[in-house]
Amino acid sequence: MSEYKQRVGRLQHKLQTGGFDGMVVTQNVDLYYLAGSMQTGYLIVPASGDPKFFVRRSVARAEEESAWPVEPLGSLREFAGQLGAAFPDLAATTGRSPVKLAAEFDVLPVQLFQRLQQSLAHVEWKDGSALIRETRMIKSPFEIEAIRSAARVINDAFEDAFGWLKPGMTELEAMSRMEYFVRERGHIGIMRLRGYNQEVITGMLGAGDAAATPTYFDGPAGGLGLSAASPQSSSRRPFETNEPILMDVGCCIGGYVIDQTRTVVFGSLPDDLAYAYDASERILRSAEGLLRPGTVCEQLYAESLRLADDAGLADHYMGYGRDQVKFLGHGIGLEVDELPVLARGFNYPLEAGMVIAVEPKFTFPGRGVVGIENSYAITADGFEKLTISREGLIRL
């Protein structure tokens, strides 16, 4: 309960600073973060005072799960009345300017938003996505422990895979088996993403030219995928010797994700790819040197770009050609695409409690992707590496 009080308190501080009267939270992950329950409904967070969870279904389940009082949600027509009764300050009163409410414009569908607009007249709606994403950006010790648990599971999955990966096996066979391993141990089945149209099951496991195939996915390594209906990650291509196999695989345990990458080869890599792999480790070490409170996020990206350029690999860094992505890493937590982003324009200084995946990679069209990715928690005086898997190029 103190966890939820603190989370809501931090959001309320931002609501007050932004001049909001409150926030209507609708997204499953945000609901879980603020109330401990992702039943279908609206969590009303007033700028001050306790929230209330108006639930469509399951009310019974929400009552068990929710940190805040639950009230069954009537029709949207009645919602204004329900809301007004629970939060007199949020009800429109004569002689007062419109109530200013935040909502998650980054995920809220237009249709539902329009229904809320119709149902709650006299509300001035504003985008509250940044408020909730910035609140979630700083993890509590409880959350970091949850990510450590996920890190242990994925490390076991990698070590298990190192034991059975074989040339001739297809990307899909390998990915399926790793997914089975983590699923049996509590992986919820997907790694949740906030971005529209983005999907991640457990990540991307791909080899050679297939791994280097660009995709719509907002990450450095796409993958051929199974077909145009699932155009990313593993395909039915078999592994060969002396080519890089990129294992960018995570899992979601108890709601929290871990994200990590290792590069594997049967035999040995061609010299230029081995050189690029070493460059990715150098960039990671350089980033570690800057992982402490105060470092500005975009500085981490700029420094990594400089190192990639020094290595003569700028064209291959984080994708190739017009399919390059422009970041070095991203926050993780309940979702894989959290704040902060290590990219130009992100001026957040690192703070204790941030958890970020740092993933320098190099793409060689027709030949493969090499790189490494660790997840880190920022601490008061530096960082804790949450990823516990062995580093270096893995030769099998």
Place this chain on the structure above:
Amino acid sequence: MSEYKQRVGRLQHKLQTGGFDGMVVTQNVDLYYLAGSMQTGYLIVPASGDPKFFVRRSVARAEEESAWPVEPLGSLREFAGQLGAAFPDLAATTGRSPVKLAAEFDVLPVQLFQRLQQSLAHVEWKDGSALIRETRMIKSPFEIEAIRSAARVINDAFEDAFGWLKPGMTELEAMSRMEYFVRERGHIGIMRLRGYNQEVITGMLGAGDAAATPTYFDGPAGGLGLSAASPQSSSRRPFETNEPILMDVGCCIGGYVIDQTRTVVFGSLPDDLAYAYDASERILRSAEGLLRPGTVCEQLYAESLRLADDAGLADHYMGYGRDQVKFLGHGIGLEVDELPVLARGFNYPLEAGMVIAVEPKFTFPGRGVVGIENSYAITADGFEKLTISREGLIRL
């Protein structure tokens, strides 16, 4: 190509009837349906003439996949110019009323919508969700064959599971193993859903009281799930003898889903649950008697309610108490929650080419869920049962 011409042609007919000048399609599944590619971008479908796909990434991949011409998408600021050059009729011209464009308001996030609004002035935006969902509601022979392929895979998965399901095994162990089976055979990892906040990996596999636990999920059987962070489907509860095990498990092969349910028991069911299972089969048979062009969707639901009531099981039908859901079935295709819905207020008459999952189920709190679900294609003179798995209560 003729497939995509036909799909777009059917959407264009609806756009013309609705007085639209065109549609801006943004959702991955709709993009795939209309263009054969789900790369990130906007497909512009004019009310007449060929569409064009403005792509952010991957342009290279979209050029390979897309049925329609691809143009790299510049910044959103330049989009109005790009659009006007490609579609002079959609450019705002003096002395003409605003251009009327449809968009997928049911899935489009407010933030992206506002960006489109800013970038394309002089556009009157309207909800085009129903147009695209109704276009997708009627499947082509190609699509029905894709669903047949998925039906074969899931049937193999059920038969395989009937061989290894054992008392003492947990729901999660069983679900993980079934998922591994279908994943190796090309399941993309999730079954896509259109509904906000809704998630399905492969469905729900649950036993006894755990299966009967209500959830937020908009379906008759929720399931306890792993925790409040994933509050549906399988839990770590072991199977016992003489209790119903509900296997509502599907998969997504080549983009198309299949959805089916069987009820399994080690030993035998208590009489009242066996009676309810029989009632579910009776309702399914009765529905089959009505599955032909012309039957109105809500009539199927009403008839099923009547039969549940006649059996004295109305309180248990499709959930229990305030957690009952109010439908008998739903369309399937690229997503699990397609049109038509077999529910009150859905006045679509069945048409050849519709594919629907019919899922009568009965919930007994603390004891379990029993029922059956088949998927059907509506044909010119009746139906084709796409589900090929053996029926009846499965005793192991």
